[in-house]
Amino acid sequence: MIEADQPIILIGPMGVGKTTIGKKLAKALDRSFIDTDKVIVAEHGDISKIFSERGEREFRNLEHQAIASNLLPRVVLATGGGAVTNPANLELLRQGFVIYLSTNGKHMASRLRFSKRPLIKNGIDDWRRIYDERRSLYEGAADFTVDTSSQALATTIQLIKARVTNND
Numbered sequence: 001m002i003e004a005d006q007p008i009i010l011i012g013p014m015g016v017g018k019t020t021i022g023k024k025l026a027k028a029l030d031r032s033f034i035d036t037d038k039v040i041v042a043e044h045g046d047i048s049k050i051f052s053e054r055g056e057r058e059f060r061n062l063e064h065q066a067i068a069s070n071l072l073p074r075v076v077l078a079t080g081g082g083a084v085t086n087p088a089n090l091e092l093l094r095q096g097f098v099i100y101l102s103t104n105g106k107h108m109a110s111r112l113r114f115s116k117r118p119l120i121k122n123g124i125d126d127w128r129r130i131y132d133e134r135r136s137l138y139e140g141a142a143d144f145t146v147d148t149s150s151q152a153l154a155t156t157i158q159l160i161k162a163r164v165t166n167n168d
Contacts (some may be wrong), residue, residue, distance in 0.1 A: 002097040006095075021153065036067055082134070102149075
């Protein structure tokens with residue numbers, strides 16, 4: 001059950017649309033929107049550079065700080081795809097209402113074609129492997145799951161809005 005001011009947290013694989021959906025959802029619910037990846041970039045620089053110069057472990061520490069400092073009332077928070085890999089983040093996520101944006105992956109190759117994401121240097125094959133590794137973490141952390149595979153963005157927003165407002 002979601003409380004009126006409880007943060008709404010979006011999780012799911014990279015490229016699934018957490019930022020796009022998050023912005024529209026926040027507007028539809030009259031909430032603020034925060035993307036943890038954008039927070040990290042604003043405070044620490046390019047994510048690919050963080051990975052190459054400081055390593056994934058340091059990036060995950062920065063990600064944890066971004067989540068912890070932005071779990072605010074009436075916020076829609078989009079997390080990075082790997083946020084669920086850190087047990088400390090899973091503890092933080094329990095403070096909000098967690099929505100897992102799932103996908104069958106059919107449209108991901110085109111979405112990721114020009115991506116500079118550090119963990120998918122080999123394209124869609126890396127994406128599939130990572131998603132398969134993390135899927136059970138997403139499922140375990142979620143309070144609600146929405147399959148974004150074959151529906152319009154507006155439908156996804158409607159489904160989420162109906163779920164979170166029916167419990168207010």
